[in-house]
Amino acid sequence: MTVDYIKKCCLAACVLFAFAMPLFVHSPTYLHISIMLLLFAYMTTSWNLVGGFAGVLPLGHSVFVGIGAYTSTVLWLQYSISPWIGMLIGGVVSGIVGYLIGKPTLKMRGAYFALSTMAFVEGVRVVVENLSYIGPFKLNGPRGLNIPPIPAGENSFFAFQFAHKEPYYYIILIMLIAVLALTWYVSRSKMGYSLIAGGEEPEAAEALGINVTRYKVQAMVMSAFLTSLAGTFLAQLTLFIYPKSVLTLDLSFELAFIALIGGRGSIAGPVVGALLLRPVSEFSRIYLSDSLPGMHLILFGAILIVVMLLQPSGLTAPLTKKFNAIVEKIANRKTKPRGVSDEHA
Amino acid sequence: MDFAFLLQDIISGILMGSIYGLIALGLTLVFGVLKVINFAHGSFLMVGMYASYWAVSLTGLHPYVALCIVVPVMFYFGYFLQNFLIKPIFVAEKDVREPTTVIIVTTGVWYMLDNMALLIFGPGYRALTPNPLKGQMLEFGDIFISVPKLYGFLIAIATALLLYLFLQKTRTGRAIRATSLDRDAASLMGINQWKIFNIAFGIGTAIAGISGVVLTPFYNVYPTVGVPFDVKSFVIVVLGGLGSIPGAIIGGIIIGLIESVGPVYMTSTWTEAIVYMLFLLVLFVKPSGLFGQKYDW
Numbered sequence: 001m002t003v004d005y006i007k008k009c010c011l012a013a014c015v016l017f018a019f020a021m022p023l024f025v026h027s028p029t030y031l032h033i034s035i036m037l038l039l040f041a042y043m044t045t046s047w048n049l050v051g052g053f054a055g056v057l058p059l060g061h062s063v064f065v066g067i068g069a070y071t072s073t074v075l076w077l078q079y080s081i082s083p084w085i086g087m088l089i090g091g092v093v094s095g096i097v098g099y100l101i102g103k104p105t106l107k108m109r110g111a112y113f114a115l116s117t118m119a120f121v122e123g124v125r126v127v128v129e130n131l132s133y134i135g136p137f138k139l140n141g142p143r144g145l146n147i148p149p150i151p152a153g154e155n156s157f158f159a160f161q162f163a164h165k166e167p168y169y170y171i172i173l174i175m176l177i178a179v180l181a182l183t184w185y186v187s188r189s190k191m192g193y194s195l196i197a198g199g200e201e202p203e204a205a206e207a208l209g210i211n212v213t214r215y216k217v218q219a220m221v222m223s224a225f226l227t228s229l230a231g232t233f234l235a236q237l238t239l240f241i242y243p244k245s246v247l248t249l250d251l252s253f254e255l256a257f258i259a260l261i262g263g264r265g266s267i268a269g270p271v272v273g274a275l276l277l278r279p280v281s282e283f284s285r286i287y288l289s290d291s292l293p294g295m296h297l298i299l300f301g302a303i304l305i306v307v308m309l310l311q312p313s314g315l316t317a318p319l320t321k322k323f324n325a326i327v328e329k330i331a332n333r334k335t336k337p338r339g340v341s342d343e344h345a
Numbered sequence: 346m347d348f349a350f351l352l353q354d355i356i357s358g359i360l361m362g363s364i365y366g367l368i369a370l371g372l373t374l375v376f377g378v379l380k381v382i383n384f385a386h387g388s389f390l391m392v393g394m395y396a397s398y399w400a401v402s403l404t405g406l407h408p409y410v411a412l413c414i415v416v417p418v419m420f421y422f423g424y425f426l427q428n429f430l431i432k433p434i435f436v437a438e439k440d441v442r443e444p445t446t447v448i449i450v451t452t453g454v455w456y457m458l459d460n461m462a463l464l465i466f467g468p469g470y471r472a473l474t475p476n477p478l479k480g481q482m483l484e485f486g487d488i489f490i491s492v493p494k495l496y497g498f499l500i501a502i503a504t505a506l507l508l509y510l511f512l513q514k515t516r517t518g519r520a521i522r523a524t525s526l527d528r529d530a531a532s533l534m535g536i537n538q539w540k541i542f543n544i545a546f547g548i549g550t551a552i553a554g555i556s557g558v559v560l561t562p563f564y565n566v567y568p569t570v571g572v573p574f575d576v577k578s579f580v581i582v583v584l585g586g587l588g589s590i591p592g593a594i595i596g597g598i599i600i601g602l603i604e605s606v607g608p609v610y611m612t613s614t615w616t617e618a619i620v621y622m623l624f625l626l627v628l629f630v631k632p633s634g635l636f637g638q639k640y641d642w
Contacts, residue, residue: 057445104629110445111382111587115579116628122576123621130614249576253452260449293468294460294568301456305430308450312437 003324003331010327018173022166029286031165035237037278038172039230044258044270045179046226050102050219051256052265053192055199056110059252060101060117063124064094064224066247068231070128073145073241074137076159083160087232091225098224099217106216118249125247144242147235160236168237175233176271179226183267186222191215196265257300261307263314272316277303349487354605360494362601364559366594367501368574369581370508371552377588378525378545381431384451387575388458389550393419393557394566395462398471401561405475408562409496415554423550424543430454431546432539455575462568470565478562493562500559504552505594512590521545525588580624586637596635 025031043065051058071093072086081089105116129142139145147161155162162168186192197205198212205212235241254277262273280303284296311318372386383389393415400411434447473479481492512518523531524541532538556574564570581600585592600620607616627634 057448108628108632111376111380111448112583112628112632114445114448115382115583116625118576119580119621119624119628123618123625126614126618126621130612130618256449257452260446292464294463297456297460298464301453301460304453305450305457308446308453309430309433312434312446 003327006327006331010323015177019170022169028165031169033279033282035165035169035172036282037274038169038176039233039237040254040258040278041271041274042172042176042179043227043230044255044262044274045176045183045267046223046230047255048259048264048270049183049186049223049226050216051223051259052269053187053195053199054106054216054219055196055265056106056216057114057256058117058220058223059114059249059256060121061223061227061255062247062249062251063101063121064098064227065231065234065251066124066128066241066243067094067097068228069235069241069246070139070145070231071228072232073147073235074139076147077145078136078138082158083232083236084158087229090232091228094228094231095221095225098220102217102220102224106220107213118252121247121249121252125243128243128247142243144240144245147239149239160232161239168233172233175229180267180271182226186219187267191218195219199265257304259314261304261314263316266314266316266320268320269314269316272319273314276315351606351609353488354609355602356488356490357494358602358605359598360491360498360601361605362598363498363501363594364494364556364597365574365577365581365600366597367497367504367559368553368556369578369585369593369597370501370505370590371549371556372578373582373585373588373590373593374508374552375546375549376582378521379427379431379435379447379542381447381451382579383546383549384448384575385454385458386549386553386578387571387573388455389419389423389553389571390557390560390574391462391566391568391571392422392458393554394561394564394570395466395557396554397558397561398473398566401476402474408473408476408478408493409500409558411561412555412558415558416551419554419557420547420551422547424547426454426550427543427546428539432542435542455571459568459571466568468568470567472565473561476562491563493559496562497559500555501594504555505590508548508552509590517541517544577620580620583624583632583634584627586634589634589636592634592636 021034022031025034043061047058047061050056051061068087068090071090072083075081075086075089076083101117101120105113108116128139131139132141133139150156150159150161153163155167194205194210194212194215197208197210198215202212231246234246238245258273258277259270260273261277262271263269277300280299281296284299288295307315368386368390371389372383375381375383375386396415396418397408397411400406400414401408430450431447434450438446478493478496483490483492483495510518512522520531520536520541521544523534524536524538524545528538531541577600581596582593584599585594585596603620603623604616607613607619631637
């Protein structure tokens with residue numbers, strides 16, 4: 001048993017557990033919490049493509065969530081185009097917007113980039129809140145859009161609506177696994193190495209002939225496309241969207257928080273961050289929001305400060321270290337009695 | 346008559362804009378010295394407003410006498426906050442060029458302060474109760490000038506001048522300027538850069554406190570009052586040039602003018618969009634802002 005083998009087994013066990021979870025958890029509340037956890041892990045992993053690897057701090061990803069949510073919803077309500085197709089169209093629109101906003105801003109220093117993405121979200125929110133229509137598309141201003149539910153108890157794959165929570169769970173789980181695989185692939189590609197180099201030492205990377213900005217823009221477009229898909233999912237899950245639910249700075253900040261607490265630039269970071277933070281916010285919202293309003297955000301802020309003070313690179317690094325130590329211990333214990341070490345096997 | 350209306354809007358725009366500029370002044374100072382965007386600045390403003398609200402409500406002092414209490418309290422609040430929360434990260438990230446972790450810590454402080462205010466004081470809007478300035482107006486023919494805003498304008502200009510003189514004339518001020526230009530060289534010259542960071546952060550926080558005192562007589566106090574001002578001050582400091590004192594005041598006045606003259610020509614919600622568009626435009630065309638320096642940091 002090699003270290004690698006044990007790690008693969010652990011990964012397989014995690015995936016298996018994730019797929020089997022709805023078989024023994026039937027409570028809609030817990031399923032909903034799990035769905036939200038996976039959704040945030042998905043969005044943060046998409047954020048991580050540009051925010052983690054490229055070493056910049058985008059604080060405007062809720063724009064892409066909003067574009068995804070609004071595009072698919074408008075297409076479904078006005079033209080009866082399936083949200084599945086709307087999801088892809090929204091992704092393409094987001095990708096284009098990501099290119100247009102990334103091209104000029106990604107050349108800027110970190111602080112300016114963070115501020116301009118923030119201003120972008122606020123600007124888009126103000127515009128959407130003030131528009132009833134963009135051309136023929138009805139946005140309904142601050143009142144938002146309602147997606148009429150299909151008859152109760154029915155499932156419709158075409159309408160992206162299901163009677164129970166389980167299908168949503170599996171959809172977002174598969175989306176998360178896909179985006180994690182993509183991140184893994186990117187991190188081992190030329191693009192990934194260029195992004196990391198450009199994020200850490202931009203001058204040195206430029207000197208080596210890497211067009212840092214071009215790779216950053218590519219990452220931004222990918223990230224925008226993927227984040228946008230989550231927007232459609234969110235719209236179909238809640239069946240109601242309005243500017244303050246999908247186009248807020250709060251959402252953008254939460255993605256950055258999750259990534260930073262988990263560990264930006266690592267593949268598992270966003271998942272670890274979501275696992276740690278989403279339950280905090282969900283449970284404190286359920287149990288504390290009546291008696292102690294704002295408590296979950298105080299906890300959020302406190303966790304953020306403590307983690308940043310004690311472990312600025314996020315919690316994934318120490319956890320991985322611990323995990324590796326345990327795996328190695330197991331591997332050694334299994335091999336030693338036979339007197340064969342890894343090198344000779 | 347029409348011209349009088351316009352003049353009225355221009356004057357109120359300048360008055361309100363100078364107060365925006367005052368808020369941005371604290372942000373720009375902290376940025377200039379620490380190279381950190383303090384996301385908690387709006388929350389400091391909120392703390393300043395609550396402090397001034399309680400100082401006046403409990404003791405019945407004149408609203409501006411509250412400055413004597415709020416300014417030192419806020420100064421030390423900022424001083425120790427920088428010393429215990431932000432300095433450790435600076436030490437840990439010494440060779441990181443763009444300290445994004447610090448931005449995130451200030452965001453954590455923002456979330457904590459705003460929601461602690463919500464927890465302690467509740468979500469309600471509070472207006473200053475013994476308020477001798479309430480609704481006072483100066484009348485010049487057709488033009489009315491709000492007295493608390495006029496005082497705000499005067500205090501903003503006075504604060505900017507005092508800060509300017511402090512930075513130019515005093516030893517500490519010169520040390521602050523030296524640190525903002527090159528912190529390593531300043532350290533080699535015997536300046537304790539951590540102390541300078543503390544002082545600069547303290548002054549920035551104290552200025553947020555002054556803005557709070559100035560705003561309280563004519564603005565409601567509530568837990569998230571800082572957020573719109575926070576975003577507005579980011580726009581202002583980028584517009585005026587990060588780290589520039591005249592840039593902050595003039596940038597503030599520009600934003601104030603857009604907000605107050607804009608609604609004459611369009612619905613008032615669109616002026617907010619114009620502010621953000623202007624912000625993005627300035628970033629694209631001249632990222633160093635109107636008065637920004639070209640120093641590489």
